[in-house]
Amino acid sequence: MAGWSAGDIPDQSGRTAVVTGANSGIGYVTARELARKGARVVLACRSEVRGVEAGDRIVTEVPGADVEFVRLDLGELGSVLEFADRYAYGRLDLLVNNAGVMALPLGRTADGFETQFGVNHLGHFALTGLLMPALLATPGARVVNVASMVHALSNIDIDDLNSEHRPYRKWIAYARSKTANLLFTHELARRLDAVGSDVVVAAAHPGYASTNLQAAGPRLEGRKGAERFMEIGNRFFGQSAEAGALPTLYAATAPGVRPDSFTGPSFAMWRGAPAKSWRARWTLDDTAGERLWAASEQLTGVTYDALKP
Helix, strand or coil: CCCCCHHHCCCCCCCEEEEECCCCHHHHHHHHHHHHCCCEEEEEECCHHHHHHHHHHHHHHCCCCEEEEEECCCCCHHHHHHHHHHCCCCCCCEEEECCCCCCCCCCECCCCCEHHHHHHHHHHHHHHHHHHHHHHCCCCCEEEEECCHHHHHCCCCCCCCCCCCCCCCHHHHHHHHHHHHHHHHHHHHHHHHHCCCCCEEEEECCCCECCCHHHHHHHHHCCHHHHHHHHHHHHHHCECHHHHCHHHHHHHHCCCCCCCCEEEEEECCCEEEEEECCCCHHHHCHHHHHHHHHHHHHHHCCCCHHHCC
């Protein structure tokens, strides 16, 4: 991995990728670089205006890029189902579950889930399950779940996944949603292996990348000082979105990526070229993965029938 850069991405011609949250930040860079290497890229974004604008920018930066916007709101299961129903390419070589929210005040999705758990985990769990037949039908397909080093702050609370019974702490809720991303990766990899599938599911994180994610929570709360503080932190301590996207792009395209691997920046999980990343031991817990999977199926109504024995 040493020195790996976007220029090392293998040719993606003939491959189809779906990138959630592709309108800005790491998702945008991921979509652009995949398109630069020849992939057909579906930009799965909540906002039609921002999604279409992102597609236009990619085509400007990469003339001839094959990109298409399709609306996807991960906070609304009906939108996830509609996206999957509209997916018309048959094959799916790469699903990048990138979109997310961070450290928001307590809120609920359209289906009543705590927002961070609902968007960051349940929406992607449902999307992946609904697209699983296309992934299984495509030789060499991959799923990449974008997590965070912040997962180290907390394990999931299986008895209070939606923050209904205990005091809500926004950073702990975010950490739990990112732990859920890693547990989902672990359990999905185990189930794919059990049915003999060659689909590879891996995880990645950007370290500290300067995107609009950090300031979203303070902005929603109307805390101008905190919003400004986050912006200053981004400027002086964060690496660029281009650098932050490299672990995702590595997990998505590099040869030999192993199932359930976790890739992040090489320097203290903060910045630098992609490298194997440390992860909390609870993200490799088979029992916790099974319990989260069962709860996720119950909450979303999405069952992975193709992976059942």
